[in-house]
Amino acid sequence: MEETFNIQAIILNRHIFRENDSRVLVYSKEHGKMFLVARGARSIKSKMAGHIEPFCLSDLMVVRGKNYNYIGGAKSGNCFRELKSDLKKLEVAGRSFAILNKIIKEHEVDPKLFFLINDFLEALSDINKNIDSNLFLHAFILKLICQLGYRPELYSCVICRKDINPNNNYFDFKRGGLVCSSCRKNSLTIHKDSIKLLRFIVKENFKNISKLHFNKKISLGAIKNIVLFYNYNFK
Numbered sequence: 001m002e003e004t005f006n007i008q009a010i011i012l013n014r015h016i017f018r019e020n021d022s023r024v025l026v027y028s029k030e031h032g033k034m035f036l037v038a039r040g041a042r043s044i045k046s047k048m049a050g051h052i053e054p055f056c057l058s059d060l061m062v063v064r065g066k067n068y069n070y071i072g073g074a075k076s077g078n079c080f081r082e083l084k085s086d087l088k089k090l091e092v093a094g095r096s097f098a099i100l101n102k103i104i105k106e107h108e109v110d111p112k113l114f115f116l117i118n119d120f121l122e123a124l125s126d127i128n129k130n131i132d133s134n135l136f137l138h139a140f141i142l143k144l145i146c147q148l149g150y151r152p153e154l155y156s157c158v159i160c161r162k163d164i165n166p167n168n169n170y171f172d173f174k175r176g177g178l179v180c181s182s183c184r185k186n187s188l189t190i191h192k193d194s195i196k197l198l199r200f201i202v203k204e205n206f207k208n209i210s211k212l213h214f215n216k217k218i219s220l221g222a223i224k225n226i227v228l229f230y231n232y233n234f235k
């Protein structure tokens with residue numbers, strides 16, 4: 001096995017580890033989620049520190065160690081400064097990464113997930129209007145769920161398989177999709193525009209999602225169902 005290897009990684013978080021070191025959690029294109037140790041990263045003189053801050057996209061050289069893998073060198077490609085100067089955006093990114101960390105296991109390689117996270121940071125960083133942060137956070141959760149293989153069925157009824165008509169449907173989070181008006185036993189319905197919103201999130205990239213304008217009731221309807229779906233599958 002080689003002593004060193006290079007990865008492209010998104011820094012998810014960084015914690016104090018031993019006196020002067022940091023323990024850095026990353027999601028890398030090549031190896032998925034990894035914990036790495038950055039020696040001396042807490043010292044003022046560290047040249048590396050700025051390149052391994054949370055939410056940076058960085059090229060890292062990793063040195064294999066006996067107990068830990070170490071960061072031997074780091075160069076940041078994009079530090080998303082517009083994101084870091086906005087508390088609302090920072091909160092969305094922080095909460096998204098907490099969920100990501102919770103449901104992704106170490107060393108499960110998925111380059112598409114890496115690009116999804118990068119697109120998410122880029123779009124979040126670029127938004128310059130007042131952001132519907134709750135919707136954007138839940139859009140991330142839904143797209144993450146889809147990427148992990150739990151894409152909800154939003155076009156045909158999960159019971160009779162017929163096409164979904166706009167009205168009187170129900171989102172059955174246990175069955176993983178919409179139930180049509182004929183099959184629906186539950187009295188709760190999902191608004192046709194909330195269905196549209198869910199479909200849009202699943203289909204479109206974060207840049208397009210960031211341009212969305214839906215009224216509060218519609219976006220809350222979609223968010224409620226994303227939460228139920230997430231909790232059922234991952235909690």
Ligand SMILES: [Zn+2]
Pocket residue numbers: 157158159160161162179180181182183184
């Ligand atoms: Zn049906």
